Amino acid sequence: xxxxxxxxxxxxxxxxxxxxxxxxxxxxxxxxxxxxxxxxxxxxxxxxxxxxxxxxxxxxxxxxxxxxxxxxxxxxxxxxxxxxxxxxxxxxxxxxxxxxxxxxxxxxxxxxxxxxxxxxxxxxxxxxxxxxxxxxxxxxxxxxxxxxxxx
Numbered sequence: 001x002x003x004x005x006x007x008x009x010x011x012x013x014x015x016x017x018x019x020x021x022x023x024x025x026x027x028x029x030x031x032x033x034x035x036x037x038x039x040x041x042x043x044x045x046x047x048x049x050x051x052x053x054x055x056x057x058x059x060x061x062x063x064x065x066x067x068x069x070x071x072x073x074x075x076x077x078x079x080x081x082x083x084x085x086x087x088x089x090x091x092x093x094x095x096x097x098x099x100x101x102x103x104x105x106x107x108x109x110x111x112x113x114x115x116x117x118x119x120x121x122x123x124x125x126x127x128x129x130x131x132x133x134x135x136x137x138x139x140x141x142x143x144x145x146x147x148x149x150x151x
Contacts, residue, residue, distance in 0.1 A: 006078045007071070008042035014064045015040070029063050031056045044079050053079075 015025060026033040035056050038046035047053040054072055061068040 006039075006042040006044060006074060008040040011060065011064065011066070011071070012040040014066060018064065025060070025063065029059050031060050036060060042078075044075070050076075050079060 015022075022033045022036050025031065025036055035047060035053075038044075039057060039060060044053075047056070054075065057071055057075055058068045061071045
């Protein structure tokens with residue numbers, strides 16, 4: 001399968017025909033000069049994400065009086081990832097987490113939940129029960145009156 005190359009040289013040739021340099025194009029289109037240069041070189045890796053790149057390419061090619069759709073379609077064909085990119089790679093053994101680490105993290109999560117429950121109980125529920133147990137019922141002490149003279 002032959003990979004399509006981006007025709008950035010055509011963009012550069014048209015710009016030079018118009019007698020413009022990259023900075024004059026930037027001033028008129030507001031497409032950053034380093035992206036214009038990358039488009040003309042066909043260096044698609046130097047461009048931002050696709051939605052911005054397509055907008056820059058469209059603006060630039062329309063400014064040059066070229067068919068924007070042709071260049072956008074070619075750009076999309078060139079920047080489409082190959083099927084090989086999606087094939088599964090072997091896991092790097094250095095990046096593997098040992099099984100005991102997974103178990104440790106599970107127990108740490110269980111203990112954290114238990115600790116959070118204990119703190120919630122002591123802060124939210126226990127103070128109310130504690131206040132009731134420390135309350136003192138004050139009653140008047142009744143003393144017996146001394147026997148009167150008639151007894």
